[in-house]
Amino acid sequence: MDRLENRLKAYEKLVESQDKTIELLEMQLRNERLKNNNLSDLYRSGDGVKSIEAVPSIVSSVPTLMNEPFITSNYSTNSCNSIASLLKKEGYSASFFHGGARGTMGFYSYTHKAGFNNYFGKNELNVGSLCLIDLAKIKCDIVISGIIGMSGLHAAYAAIDCGNDLAIANKETLVAAGKIFINKSKEKNVKILPVDSEHSAIFQCLNNKNISNLDYIALTASGGPFLNMPINQFKKIKPRDAINHPIWKMGQKISVDSATMINKALEIIEASVLFNLNSNQIDVVVHPEHIVHGLVHYKDGSTIANLGLPDMITPISVALNWPHRLDLNLTKMSLTNINKLSFYEPDLKKFPGLKLGWEALQSPSCSPVVLNASNEIAVDCFLKNKIEFTDIFKIVED
Secondary structure, eight states: OHHHHHHHHHHHHHHHHHHHHHHHHHHHHHHHHHHHOOTHHHHHHTSSOEEEEOOHHHHTTHHHHOSSOEEEEOSOHHHHHHHHHHHHHHTOOOEEEEEOTTSEEEEEEOOSGGGTTOOOOOOOEEOOTHHHHHHHTSOOSEEEEOOOGGGGHHHHHHHHHTTOEEEEOOHHHHHHHHHHHHHHHHHHTOOEEEOSHHHHHHHHHOOGGGGGGEEEEEEEEOOOTTTTSOGGGGGGOOHHHHTOOSSOOOOHHHHHHHHHTHHHHHHHHHHHHHHTOOGGGEEEEEOTTOOEEEEEEETTSOEEEEEOOSOTHHHHHHHHHTTSOOOOOOOOOOGGGOOOOOOBOOOTTTOGGGHHHHHHHHOTTSOHHHHHHHHHHHHHHHHTTSSOTTHHHHHHHO
16 A cells, blocks of 8 residues: 555656646747747647658658648657757758657757757657647648557547548558548548558549549559568568568568568558459559559550659658649659569468458458457567567468
């Protein structure tokens, strides 16, 4: 009992300390706003502010795409620090919340160029992840949801529920609750725009006016780090091998998903949700160079493809500015400089996880929600060296 009372008193002191810290931060913010007329005024009014939930794979793209202050959130402290340093380097002003996956929240404030040295630092508070929902509900032009796994579901839903357009890079959200999101977007008359390079490609190639003439679409897959590895060596694969993707620099979970090709299975379901397609209208082609990101095949035999160098800046730009396009200072793709473009049928013996995407759409006994949840658990166990690489599919399939 004494131990419990001591813990309770310690908790009360912590809460009291946090309250004082919040008051201090708010006072500092008010003072800074008065001195520099910073983004907090825009933040509170929601006038012309773009709200972004970013992940490491898109952090480097932000300053290239935005020409105005914005608010950003992420459950990764490193990502927030990366965004902050990029903003400082590029001369942007911003105020943003950082919502922690483990119940932490940090508050950052930057002012205009002259005030970038007035950085208040990071304060971690044990207040839970609800701050992400509060952030997503701010009335703004568009919210980008890029939080990995189911952690991003509630904030993404809150964004469209309050009438914000949603650019989504979080496929797990649509896999688990796609119908709910589509219905809510129609009710609120808001757009859901894909950020994944493959779905962005289909979005750009697909003419909704001719949807009745669509035959099928094809999502391309790089094949991951084990495309050419003999299947008898798969049991030797370690987490450090699986997260070493040959094309994309991504987080650990999505890198493992790419290595098993379960990531592409989730993308099959995502494509079905976004474009209202049946399972037999979605094909997958292995394309190691990853220059062609998606293809739309029409009934008259014509095929429209989206090509581009593998860079997330372009699909993010499309989502943020559609139907307009920015003049981005990017390396231009030249077909004459590309040695080859190769395409293969996926090997379902080596990568059986891919077929789960079609099965989830076809079979009532295979739930996309269960598929997504079981995969998250299995990947986490693999990354912690509790199971072998080949066990991931076995667990998910069971």
